[in-house]
Amino acid sequence: RKEVEQDPGPFNVPEGATVAFNCTYSNSASQSFFWYRQDCRKEPKLLMSVYSSGNEDGRFTAQLNRASQYISLLIRDSKLSDSATYLCVVTRSYKLSFGAGTTVTVRA
Amino acid sequence: ETGVTQTPRHLVMGMTNKKSLKCEQHLGHNAMYWYKQSAKKPLELMFVYSLEERVENNSVPSRFSPECPNSSHLFLHLHTLQPEDSALYLCASSQEGTSGTYEQYFGPGTRLTVT
Numbered sequence: 001r002k003e004v005e006q007d008p009g010p011f012n013v014p015e016g017a018t019v020a021f022n023c024t025y026s027n028s029a030s031q032s033f034f035w036y037r038q039d040c041r042k043e044p045k046l047l048m049s050v051y052s053s054g055n056e057d058g059r060f061t062a063q064l065n066r067a068s069q070y071i072s073l074l075i076r077d078s079k080l081s082d083s084a085t086y087l088c089v090v091t092r093s094y095k096l097s098f099g100a101g102t103t104v105t106v107r108a
Numbered sequence: 109e110t111g112v113t114q115t116p117r118h119l120v121m122g123m124t125n126k127k128s129l130k131c132e133q134h135l136g137h138n139a140m141y142w143y144k145q146s147a148k149k150p151l152e153l154m155f156v157y158s159l160e161e162r163v164e165n166n167s168v169p170s171r172f173s174p175e176c177p178n179s180s181h182l183f184l185h186l187h188t189l190q191p192e193d194s195a196l197y198l199c200a201s202s203q204e205g206t207s208g209t210y211e212q213y214f215g216p217g218t219r220l221t222v223t
Contacts, residue, residue: 004150032210043198043214044151087151091210094139094158094202098151 001026006088006099013078013106020074021102023088033064033071036087038101044087047073078106110134112215114199120221121189129184129218131199140182141212142174143198151198157182158204189222196220 006023013019025033033050048055050062050071061074071090075082083106088099112133121127133140142154156164157176171193173185182199196219200212 034211041196041219043216045214046211049211094156094204094210095153095164096141096210096212097153100148100150 003027003097004088004090004099006102008100008102010103010105013104015078015080015106015108017078017106018074018076019078019104020072021086021104022070022072023099023102024068024070025088025090025097026069027090027092027097028066028069030069030090030092032091033062034089034091035060035062035071035073036089036098038085038087040085044098047086075104078104080106080108082106112199112201112213114197114215114218116218117216118219118221120223121186122223123189123191125189126185126187128186129197129199129220131182131184131215133180133182133199133201133213133215135201135203135213137201137203137213138179139202139204139210140176140179141200141202142182142184143200145196145198145217147195155184186220189220191222194221 035047036044037047038044050064054063059076063072085101085103087101139158143151154168155174175183196217198217199215202212
């Protein structure tokens with residue numbers, strides 16, 4: 001079983017729509033959780049950390065469910081600029097494990 | 109210069125060549141990482157250096173040889189590579205501490221093509 005699994009998508013949504021997707025992880029000892037964003041042929045960039053109580057950053061909301069070992073990302077009021085691949089990242093100590101990414105395409 | 113920089117950005121090399129990738133971080137971090145990203149695959153952790161000591165070597169073939177002369181610089185020495193080694197090589201850094209968050213910041217990557 002992969003350490004981190006994501007639905008690859010693509011999720012094709014119109015501007016203004018809400019899109020949500022999950023990521024599951026296999027190691028219950030995982031400590032920290034992040035969503036990164038990666039644009040085509042660019043490096044990953046930290047989008048947001050994911051806290052146990054859930055957290056929101058503008059139009060982005062992240063949730064963590066430790067019991068079921070998944071994290072989620074919800075994007076409200078999608079913009080064209082939100083088109084990217086979203087990487088789920090799970091850490092134990094200094095070691096990060098990346099999912100393969102979920103591709104989101106927002107169309108006009 | 110800010111953040112994490114990598115040179116060269118693009119590299120084409122033959123299987124018998126020897127080349128080196130360079131990474132420099134200007135964030136004052138104490139840990140640095142090499143990752144490989146092949147098309148349609150997750151990032152693969154290759155090496156981790158913490159306080160200039162290698163703490164992780166993820167079963168990487170010996171044709172890849174890392175070097176960390178100080179906390180700001182990281183090199184990846186390449187020799188006798190194979191075409192399947194063609195990929196994007198990403199460097200990252202983080203501040204290792206007691207918080208356990210280990211947020212990593214990535215350089216722009218070196219796109220390597222082995223011919």
